[in-house]
Structures are given as C-alpha cells and as structure tokens.
Amino acid sequence: MPSKTAALLALPCFLLSSCAERHPYNTVEVAKTSMRGLSEQDVRMCAGFPSKTFDSGKTSVWSYEMEQRSGGVTLGAPVMFGIANTSLSLSSNGYCRVQFLFVDGKVDQVSYAGDSDTPRGKDTLCTPVVSGCVGYVQEKQR
Numbered sequence: 001m002p003s004k005t006a007a008l009l010a011l012p013c014f015l016l017s018s019c020a021e022r023h024p025y026n027t028v029e030v031a032k033t034s035m036r037g038l039s040e041q042d043v044r045m046c047a048g049f050p051s052k053t054f055d056s057g058k059t060s061v062w063s064y065e066m067e068q069r070s071g072g073v074t075l076g077a078p079v080m081f082g083i084a085n086t087s088l089s090l091s092s093n094g095y096c097r098v099q100f101l102f103v104d105g106k107v108d109q110v111s112y113a114g115d116s117d118t119p120r121g122k123d124t125l126c127t128p129v130v131s132g133c134v135g136y137v138q139e140k141q142r
Contacts, residue, residue: 026120026121026122026124027124027127027130027131027134028112028121028122028123028124028126028127028130030134031110031130031131031133031134032109032110032111034133034134034137034138035100035107035110035130035133035134035137036106036107036108036109036110037106037107038106038107038133038136038137039105039106039107040060040062040102040105042133042136043062043100043107043133045136046132046133046135046136046137047064047098047129047130047132047133048064050062050063050064050100051063051064051065052065058103058104059101059102059103059108060101060102061099061100061101061102062099062100062102063097063098063099064097064098064099064100064129065095065096065097066095066096066097066098066125066126066128066129067094067095067096068093068094068095068096068125093115094114094115094116094117094118094125095114095115095116095125096112096113096114096115096116096123096125096126096129097112097113097114097116098110098111098112098126098129098130099111099112099113110130112126114126
C-alpha cells in the first residue's frame, strides 16, 4: 500500500499531465492553411471586427489583439514531514496578436505574434481569435 506522501507527490504529476493533454489538431496551425482564400466579409463574420487595419493598394493587414491576465495555478506538496515544501506555479498571462494579410480581398497569410505560447503549444493563446473561423471554414465546406 503506497504511503500518503507518495500519493501527494504523484498528484501534481497527474494534474500536470492532464493539463498538457494534446488535442487531435492545433487550431492555430490549422487556421494558417484553412483560412486562406476567405474574403474580408468572411473574416468579419467569424472573427469579428479587427483591432487595427493597414491598407496598401492591393494588400491589407488586419490585426486582432488579445491579452490574458489571470493568476494562474500554484501546486504545492509538503516534503519531509513539513520541514520543506515544493511548489510549482503555472502563469496563464500572455498577449497575442493575430494578423491576416489580404491580397485582392482574400486571406493570403495568417501569422501570430506576442507572448502567445501556453502549455498546450506554440501560439495557442491565439486560439479564441481563430477557432470560430476554423469552424466557419468547415461549415462552408459541407
């Protein structure tokens, strides 16, 4: 029968492994290819109105900015009968800028900037901006 200390030490590992669970696909990566060819009207429908725009003849760039501020999660476990403690802090603060490059009114490129990496992967803080568009594209293809 395992001791209570061993069980307490295993708990943070179990919690971390469930947080790091991978999805079958990474939405921000899928968006880079699936959104190509969407019109400006399509992007307004699935992502809303941009925070900033820049027009230059046949090309334009739309930026969507998102900031996440929260306390995060702190996990702790007593070690050596309360003499020492261990803790792990996972902050969920970050900043994301999603940029759409339009050429002749159609999405040509999707890019990400900012402190947008999370335990789920690269640029995944940007997921809320593009997830509606990935679903929108899938619906249009049906």
